[in-house]
Amino acid sequence: MSTLKYICWRLLMALPVLLGVSVVTFVLMAATPGDPIRLLAGARADADMIALVRERYGLDEPILKQYFIYLKNLVQGDLGNSLRYRQPVADLIARHYPVTLFLVIYTVVLTLPPVVFLSVLSARKPNGVADQVIRVIGVLGLAVPVFWLALLFARFFGAQLGWFPVSGYGETFSEHMWHLFLPALSTMIWVVPILVRNLRAALLDEMNRDYVQAGLSKGLGRKQVFRTHVFPNSVLPTLNLFAVIVAYLLGGSVIVETVYAVPGMGNLMVDSILARDYFVVQGATLVFALTTMLVMLAVDLLSTVIDPRITA
Amino acid sequence: MTALLSVRDLTVKFGALTAVSNVSFDLERGGALGIVGESGSGKSVTCRALVRLLPDTARISGSVRFDGQSILDASESELDGLRGKHIAMVFQSPASHLDPLMRVGDQVAESLRKHTDLSGTKIRQEVLRLLELVRIPNPENWLHAYPHQLSGGMKQRVMIAGALACQADILLADEPTTALDATVQKRILDLLNELRRDHGLSIIFVSHDLGAVSAVCDDLIVMRRSELVEAGPVADVIGNPQHDYTRMLIASHPDRQAITTARRGTSGTPLIEARNLHVRFGNRTLSDLFTGGDSRFTAVRDGNLVVRPGEALGIVGESGSGKSTIARALVGLVQPVAGKIGFDGNAAQITGARRVGYLRDVQLIYQHPYEALNPRMTIYNAIAEPLRRHRLCAPSDVPDQVADLMAQVDLWPELASKIPGQLSGGQCQRVAIARALAMNPRVLIADEITSALDVTLQAQILDLLLRLQKERGLTMIFISHDLAVIRKLCHSVIVMRRGEIVETGPTEQVFDTPETDYTRDLIAAIPHLPEAVPMRSR
Numbered sequence: 047m048s049t050l051k052y053i054c055w056r057l058l059m060a061l062p063v064l065l066g067v068s069v070v071t072f073v074l075m076a077a078t079p080g081d082p083i084r085l086l087a088g089a090r091a092d093a094d095m096i097a098l099v100r101e102r103y104g105l106d107e108p109i110l111k112q113y114f115i116y117l118k119n120l121v122q123g124d125l126g127n128s129l130r131y132r133q134p135v136a137d138l139i140a141r142h143y144p145v146t147l148f149l150v151i152y153t154v155v156l157t158l159p160p161v162v163f164l165s166v167l168s169a170r171k172p173n174g175v176a177d178q179v180i181r182v183i184g185v186l187g188l189a190v191p192v193f194w195l196a197l198l199f200a201r202f203f204g205a206q207l208g209w210f211p212v213s214g215y216g217e218t219f220s221e222h223m224w225h226l227f228l229p230a231l232s233t234m235i236w237v238v239p240i241l242v243r244n245l246r247a248a249l250l251d252e253m254n255r256d257y258v259q260a261g262l263s264k265g266l267g268r269k270q271v272f273r274t275h276v277f278p279n280s281v282l283p284t285l286n287l288f289a290v291i292v293a294y295l296l297g298g299s300v301i302v303e304t305v306y307a308v309p310g311m312g313n314l315m316v317d318s319i320l321a322r323d324y325f326v327v328q329g330a331t332l333v334f335a336l337t338t339m340l341v342m343l344a345v346d347l348l349s350t351v352i353d354p355r356i357t358a
Numbered sequence: 359m360t361a362l363l364s365v366r367d368l369t370v371k372f373g374a375l376t377a378v379s380n381v382s383f384d385l386e387r388g389g390a391l392g393i394v395g396e397s398g399s400g401k402s403v404t405c406r407a408l409v410r411l412l413p414d415t416a417r418i419s420g421s422v423r424f425d426g427q428s429i430l431d432a433s434e435s436e437l438d439g440l441r442g443k444h445i446a447m448v449f450q451s452p453a454s455h456l457d458p459l460m461r462v463g464d465q466v467a468e469s470l471r472k473h474t475d476l477s478g479t480k481i482r483q484e485v486l487r488l489l490e491l492v493r494i495p496n497p498e499n500w501l502h503a504y505p506h507q508l509s510g511g512m513k514q515r516v517m518i519a520g521a522l523a524c525q526a527d528i529l530l531a532d533e534p535t536t537a538l539d540a541t542v543q544k545r546i547l548d549l550l551n552e553l554r555r556d557h558g559l560s561i562i563f564v565s566h567d568l569g570a571v572s573a574v575c576d577d578l579i580v581m582r583r584s585e586l587v588e589a590g591p592v593a594d595v596i597g598n599p600q601h602d603y604t605r606m607l608i609a610s611h612p613d614r615q616a617i618t619t620a621r622r623g624t625s626g627t628p629l630i631e632a633r634n635l636h637v638r639f640g641n642r643t644l645s646d647l648f649t650g651g652d653s654r655f656t657a658v659r660d661g662n663l664v665v666r667p668g669e670a671l672g673i674v675g676e677s678g679s680g681k682s683t684i685a686r687a688l689v690g691l692v693q694p695v696a697g698k699i700g701f702d703g704n705a706a707q708i709t710g711a712r713r714v715g716y717l718r719d720v721q722l723i724y725q726h727p728y729e730a731l732n733p734r735m736t737i738y739n740a741i742a743e744p745l746r747r748h749r750l751c752a753p754s755d756v757p758d759q760v761a762d763l764m765a766q767v768d769l770w771p772e773l774a775s776k777i778p779g780q781l782s783g784g785q786c787q788r789v790a791i792a793r794a795l796a797m798n799p800r801v802l803i804a805d806e807i808t809s810a811l812d813v814t815l816q817a818q819i820l821d822l823l824l825r826l827q828k829e830r831g832l833t834m835i836f837i838s839h840d841l842a843v844i845r846k847l848c849h850s851v852i853v854m855r856r857g858e859i860v861e862t863g864p865t866e867q868v869f870d871t872p873e874t875d876y877t878r879d880l881i882a883a884i885p886h887l888p889e890a891v892p893m894r895s896r
Binding site for chain 1 (some may be wrong): 409411434435437438439440441442443447449450454455456457458459460467469472473480506519520521639716861
């Protein structure tokens with residue numbers, strides 16, 4: 047029961063955050079040079095024409111009033127219409143959001159097995175050969191810029207070998223998997239080393255704990271002590287870092303989605319910013335913020351399941 | 359009859375360091391052997407070497423035979439069959455030796471699952487039986503609890519239950535009561551005795567506390583600097599010690615130290631006093647408002663104390679009783695929500711601009727000396743820091759002052775250039791005392807300063823404090839869960855329980871005619887040495 051209350055409470059707390067996010071994006075967009083109407087009406091439109099279009103979209107009102115109109119619509123569930131695509135922002139997001147979500151979940155699914163495997167391998171013999179090799183490769187993965195790697199992968203696996211498509215999203219689930227493999231892989235390259243470093247350190251920490259001695263003294267053997275005691279205790283710090291990374295992946299989707307021309311939120315966001323498509327940027331930012339908060343909430347709830355000392 | 363466990367010439371080396379050298383002893387079936395010695399004497403390492411529970415860097419030689427089987431030659435899987443099943447172990451701090459994420463019942467069941475064919479409900483029944491055996495009330499309720507929901511004593515019981523699960527022949531108990539309060543310690547010692555009597559358990563009991571060891575064991579070995587210096591039946595060793603170190607160990611036991619004759623505290627106005635002190639931790643959070651909970655915790659309720667100049671006040675109580683919190687409130691480390699603190703007839707300046715002046719007069723010394731000293735600062739700088747910061751003497755006099763302070767607390771001058779890591783715990787505690795004395799304080803608050811130390815060091819620190827009390831007329835507030843220490847040092851005493859003061863009065867009166875059951879329990883729980891040589895005189 048108290049967990050349910052806690053969830054409600056957290057969701058309630060999300061409202062002021064979303065409000066803040068909307069204020070910041072609104073102000074930033076308004077302060078950015080460039081006029082969506084000029085872009086919309088074309089280079090040859092005259093002053094009257096521009097004024098007409100401006101009035102139709104309500105962009106002639108004072109900025110503060112514009113914001114409150116936007117807020118009023120938002121409360122009624124109306125995210126507004128895209129200036130460029132001339133369709134509801136909600137529809138645009140509904141079309142692009144699943145793609146990015148798929149990409150992020152795909153990346154996570156690809157990331158976790160190697161993270162667990164490599165950290166355990168590293169921690170088993172600290173500073174051993176395996177540990178050193180994993181560390182060096184990890185640093186390499188961290189040091190390589192994502193966009194460069196993405197371009198390289200696209201060229202080699204996509205263009206040269208023709209194993210994977212270099213753009214698009216596909217129609218069916220298996221096509222999605224096929225299309226998004228390279229984007230997910232290039233993201234994974236830098237996520238894995240971060241998590242491996244974190245989990246390895248946690249494992250080494252936990253291996254020196256007293257309860258390991260206690261477990262050994264019961265004759266459980268090293269393997270079982272590692273599995274039942276050390277590993278569960280090590281997961282928590284990595285889980286929290288993981289939440290931050292997932293949130294970052296949502297925002298970071300911009301780079302890979304652009305390189306691989308994936309029709310996701312990142313792509314939509316970049317295009318809309320360039321076109322000064324105010325309402326799309328607003329809507330997308332709010333969705334990003336909401337997702338981030340949900341991920342954090344999920345991880346906090348998961349933490350209470352793993353560690354009974356943490357109370358929701 | 360051959361011995362159940364036979365140890366010959368056991369030697370353990372870590373690189374160039376010899377931790378245990380040529381130790382030999384036998385343990386009969388049903389016997390109980392105590393191993394005593396100060397920290398670093400190798401007693402713990404000896405204990406762990408018996409089941410080869412040591413880091414890979416340890417090199418063990420000699421022979422350890424359990425029931426005819428050589429343990430040092432056993433393979434890792436043979437060892438796993440032995441550990442927990444035939445030789446079980448209980449450790450010092452139950453809090454850190456239990457997995458915080460695993461339910462208590464499952465931790466007890468671990469060795470059952472490993473070593474027996476029991477399953478499902480059978481295991482559950484067996485775990486319940488074990489929890490009952492170690493006297494955990496309503497075991498069904500605790501089966502699914504996590505370690506953090508249990509008190510220290512309960513955790514130790516759970517650990518013992520886990521160790522007893524497979525009816526092991528030998529229980530290796532490595533300082534099983536050191537981290538516990540006296541009352542809890544007594545109950546655990548009683549439990550060990552009972553298990554031995556009723557279940558024929560053989561016990562090896564490692565401790566630095568002779569009193570605790572003699573409450574359980576028949577035989578005793580004394581270790582010092584990795585060597586065995588004396589062995590024999592407990593009564594013989596304590597009644598007629600052969601080795602100087604053993605004699606010192608016995609003399610250091612609070613039981614064997616002369617009780618200072620009743621000193622009357624000076625009368626007159628109190629130097630430091632607290633009235634109706636109330637300390638609460640935590641704040642009401644927004645989520646409290648939402649869920650109707652209260653995340654605040656009252657640590658001290660209605661705390662009153664009065665200390666007159668030259669007096670020493672003892673505060674005793676179990677852990678969590680709020681005794682440290684009172685001390686911290688007196689120097690403003692925690693803010694009381696209500697109550698008055700008076701110093702020298704006026705309200706104490708525990709906050710604000712004159713706080714610095716107040717703290718020069720009232721100094722606090724902490725429990726863990728290593729943690730209270732900056733690990734990168736030399737001893738000289740640590741003691742000189744307050745002198746320089748408060749300009750207590752001319753810069754040119756600082757070296758002399760430091761040397762003088764070090765002499766007062768019996769620190770060799772050579773130690774001045776060392777860092778805390780190179781000193782022993784007792785020496786570090788002296789540095790902390792010297793640093794406090796540098797302020798020339800009028801009140802010294804000592805928060806469990808001897809609890810982390812061995813008995814021998816503890817006795818030395820107590821002597822030092824007694825001397826300072828006499829020489830400098832220091833007013834002291836001495837906090838401890840060890841009543842023997844309080845009795846030796848203090849004029850009056852306050853007994854605390856769950857944040858409240860349950861009894862207060864002159865030390866003699868509280869100890870000789872305690873008014874509450876709680877105080878009686880505390881006093882009864884002090885482990886005594888067997889009265890082989892009558893020393894105590896009333």
